[in-house]
Amino acid sequence: MRAAVADGASESLLAGAWARLLVRTACRYGPAALDAALRHAAEVWSDDVREHFADGPVPWWQQEKLRRGAQATMLVVEAGPDDRWGAAAVGDSCVLHCRNGTILAGFPLSSATDFDVRPDLVVSTAVDAVRPVSIAGRFDRGDQLILVTDALAAWAFRLHEEGGSPVPVLLDLTADAERLDDWAAGQQAAGRLRNDDLTLLVVAL
16 A cells, blocks of 8 residues: 655745656655655656647746746655555655654654745756655554645644644544645634645555
8 A cells, every 4th residue: 555645835936736746656666765756756857847838838927936846745655564654755744654643753744843934855857966865664553644735734643742733633634625724724714724725545454
């Protein structure tokens, strides 16, 4: 089983399309070959860009952003029948290894204070410039791997550090997108959640 999330940097051009390509490619390659996955995605990306601008030339105001490349964080996880799991990442999208409502480990970040405004990014024009980090471990049947983008990860770590448990909340929020939207609006209004895109994916092991 493989799953991935990527969080496009809003200031870069075509970040959403780049993030989707990274997810598809990383799920084919897996954590152990994330370097190769990124190189393959960069090769395919030039065709995607040409298709996007097939109806005309690149507008002048987008040309500089296009030269800088599309940018996104990247996280891919894998779990096998031998009760082992692994992950590889670039940036601050995180996986939480959870058991019985408790976070056992966070990767690649593990504390609310680890987040800043300039995470490492996979840039479509410079994929060789990044070095993914990786982790491996074992799981028990009934554990969860919860994949979250940065704002939701920071919220979860903060609550965990305050003595609370974010795991039941996160599991409940997967029921439907509307529930997540309503919850996020309330947390943002209370100043506990940064106003940002949210991705939440739960893998039951």
